[in-house]
């Protein structure tokens with residue numbers, strides 16, 4: 584089923600994670616934000632919370648039909664480099680499998696997709712590289728993120744891939760509105 588373009592706001596997969604939660608804290612005053620939850624549930628003022636299933640494209644497509652976001656920010660995955668190295672099958676499932684499913688569902692439902700990737704795609708031999716630089720990952724995390732990008736863009740060619748370099752910081756003190764210095768309010772879309 585194709586989307587009708589009448590959705591609103593952003594559904595964040597990995598809404599309980601470091602990146603997804605910080606993004607939501609930075610953007611919740613600028614529009615509708617739905618935090619997609621998996622095992623953990625986190626609630627913050629100004630954001631909706633919804634359980635999302637990313638294990639199958641069809642199930643995630645049903646979530647999109649139910650929640651009707653205009654955008655999906657895909658920030659779910661296995662970001663722990665050591666755990667990826669120790670368990671390549673799980674790294675593949677969480678980083679490649681979920682991204683492929685999310686991309687297929689977004690393409691099928693006509694929802695805009697932003698995918699969070701990483702500088703681990705490259706071997707670090709050069710300080711600055713272009714978007715077209717061939718990927719040379721040195722670890723399992725980087726290899727799965729490289730494969731995720733390829734499959735995601737094949738399934739959803741209009742997706743935006745953001746290759747983040749620095750880590751998002753944690754919450755400061757007990758103030759839930761505090762955000763890291765690397766997340767800022769900007770514009771009206773992800």
Ligand SMILES: NC(=O)c1ccc[n+]([C@@H]2O[C@H](COP(=O)([O-])OP(=O)(O)OC[C@H]3O[C@@H](n4cnc5c(N)ncnc54)[C@H](OP(=O)(O)O)[C@@H]3O)[C@@H](O)[C@H]2O)c1
Nearest residue numbers: 597599600601602621622623658659660662699747750751
């Ligand atoms: N942090 C950064 O600055 C940074 C930099 C570059 C790239 N990235 C990318 O951004 C993404 C998130 O990184 P992060 O640092 O925020 O990691 P994180 O804190 O470990 O969060 C991972 C998120 O993914 C969710 N998740 C894991 N498996 C899932 C599944 N099968 N279905 C649905 N949700 C699932 C987790 O939910 P549960 O815990 O409830 O399972 C959690 O919300 C990763 O893809 C990473 O490669 C992050």
